[in-house]
Amino acid sequence: MKAIREKTRLTQERFAETYGFSLSTLKKWESGNRQPEGPAKAYLMVINESPNVVKKALESITAA
Numbered sequence: 001m002k003a004i005r006e007k008t009r010l011t012q013e014r015f016a017e018t019y020g021f022s023l024s025t026l027k028k029w030e031s032g033n034r035q036p037e038g039p040a041k042a043y044l045m046v047i048n049e050s051p052n053v054v055k056k057a058l059e060s061i062t063a064a
Helices: 002-008 012-019 023-031 038-049 051-063
Strands: none
Touching: 002 012, 002 023, 002 038, 012 023, 012 051, 038 051
């Protein structure tokens, strides 16, 4: 999880804000206290492969 965030070069706060995660959940994932499951895990895999595409898609939703 942390590797995905670091690949985007975002802080925990900015990553959570950008991609719609709660900061608390993100911190739990990164500390190993919890693991992403189901849709969150799939979403993280997409972010890992195409972070800018996901970001642009989310921005277009917000602008609409």
